[in-house]
Amino acid sequence: MSKRVRMLDIARTAGVSQTTVSLVLNRVPNVRIAEDTRQRVFDAARELGYAPGPSLAEPTTSSLRRFGVLINEISAAYPIDLIEGLQTLADDQGVQLIIQVTGGLADREAAALETLRVLGVEGIIYASTFTAIVEPTTALSALPHVLLNCRRADGVGTAIVPAERAGGFLATRHLIERGCKRIATITGDPWQEATRARLHGYRHALRRAGLSVPEHFVRTGDWSHHSGDDSASQLFALSDSPDGIFCHNDKIARGAIAAARRLGVAIPEDVAIVGYDDREFAADLEPSLTSVTLPHAEMAERAMTVLLKGKAGLDRPLRRVHGRLIERASSSRQGAR
Structure with missing residues (x-):
């Protein structure tokens, strides 16, 4: 069985950061990346035989299950581990991720959730770059969701956090x-x-x-x-x-x-x-x-697994993942x- 190509492998081949690879391959909107850099990433992915998840270019024509990811920012190594963990499991399960960067602002969260609702997502991963206590927009409660690397002060919802x-x-x-x-x-x-x-x-x-x-x-x-x-x-x-x-x-x-x-x-x-x-x-x-x-990749895969199970997975309010x-x-x- 051949070794799975990871975004880090593509980053090294293309001569860019792992963050850039994730942004390009996940087609994260509202991020400025030079066109020649995008092309280098796609060429490296093709050369290495990377098998990405389905394209979001035609979301309304896809029959695959869709899930949304809301994350406050992508500016450091940590969120890339979260996103790659989510994407890895999504690819393995043959489901589609739609990623939205919100800046942690309530109005942008609400707008992103409305977009995801229109696109027919089954559930939401609500993620934070750094472990935090959060107050998501009330619109989040209308969809099944898992809090990743964060939790609510009132303990409501299912949260996956590091131990x-x-x-x-x-x-x-x-x-x-x-x-x-x-x-x-x-x-x-x-x-x-x-x-x-x-x-x-x-x-x-x-x-x-x-x-x-x-x-x-x-x-x-x-x-x-x-x-x-x-x-x-x-x-x-x-x-x-x-x-x-x-x-x-x-x-x-x-x-x-x-x-x-x-x-x-x-x-x-x-x-x-x-x-x-x-x-x-x-x-x-x-x-x-x-x-x-810091077990970000494991946490992300755990969160995605919980969400894929639907209501059956949302039965425990807090799950801590241990590092080594x-x-x-x-x-x-x-x-x-």
């Missing part, structure tokens, strides 16, 4: 099992759902192991390389500097690694570092970065002090 608390616990437990005793964390933006959940998992793992959680070991960041570098520099200056750091994403961890190298702090001998998201660059860092995966810890050199079990 962020479990991920924070997993990362911290790994450092504990490695032998670290003074474990710090550098968070993302404090207002975000993912930050609060990952921090909760960190604290729970430490308490469960009987370790203290000094408040000066909890540093607030903003998901950036700079905040990782700055926060780690402050941590390394402490008299009781940490021997383990759980960074809430890989960009923060990359900044922490940069600070350690600049200040002569050996990784992992002096400090072990764990990131989150398992971004493409994690394996290429020096040292390579241990990271917890990928151990690399930044926390290898040799050299703990």
Whole structure:
């Protein structure tokens, strides 16, 4: 059985980003992409034997089942994983996806839903780029739908979200099992759902192991390389500097690694570092970065599976999908002090 061609393969062949490939092949409207770039993507897809889902050029003539996708934005790696996961399962099941980018605006959501209703979709995937608590337009309730990477504050509806608390616990437990005793964390933006959940998992793992959680070991960041570098520099200056750091994403961890190298702090001998998201660059860092995966593709496939089942699939309000810890050199079990 031949290996399935993925959008990442097409992106490499065409010399464009995976985001561009997804936008072109899914024919996402209202996105400016040069015509020669579009053609390179189509040529690469044809050359590699990519088998896309049915074209939306003639939606009224298709007899296939149709489903809509509403997503607030497409501007980073994360939504591409969501969309590719949805598209992969849709292709396998022989159904049609119609993707609408709404900017998270209620009027654009309502207009997109009306368009999808006219096109005869059976259900909607309502997706968020970042894990969030959302307030969808009331028009969404008129169609079967699944919330992907988001949930409502009132708990209404079926939501598929990452198990962020479990991920924070997993990362911290790994450092504990490695032998670290003074474990710090550098968070993302404090207002975000993912930050609060990952921090909760960190604290729970430490308490469960009987370790203290000094408040000066909890540093607030903003998901950036700079905040990782700055926060780690402050941590390394402490008299009781940490021997383990759980960074809430890989960009923060990359900044922490940069600070350690600049200040002569050996990784992992002096400090072990764990990131989150398992971004493409994690394996290429020096040292390579241990990271917890963010299971966007699995979440998307789970959401699509639920929606395909119709009412029978919409029987559970909240489903959390767990990531995995990928151990690399930044926390290898040799050299703990």
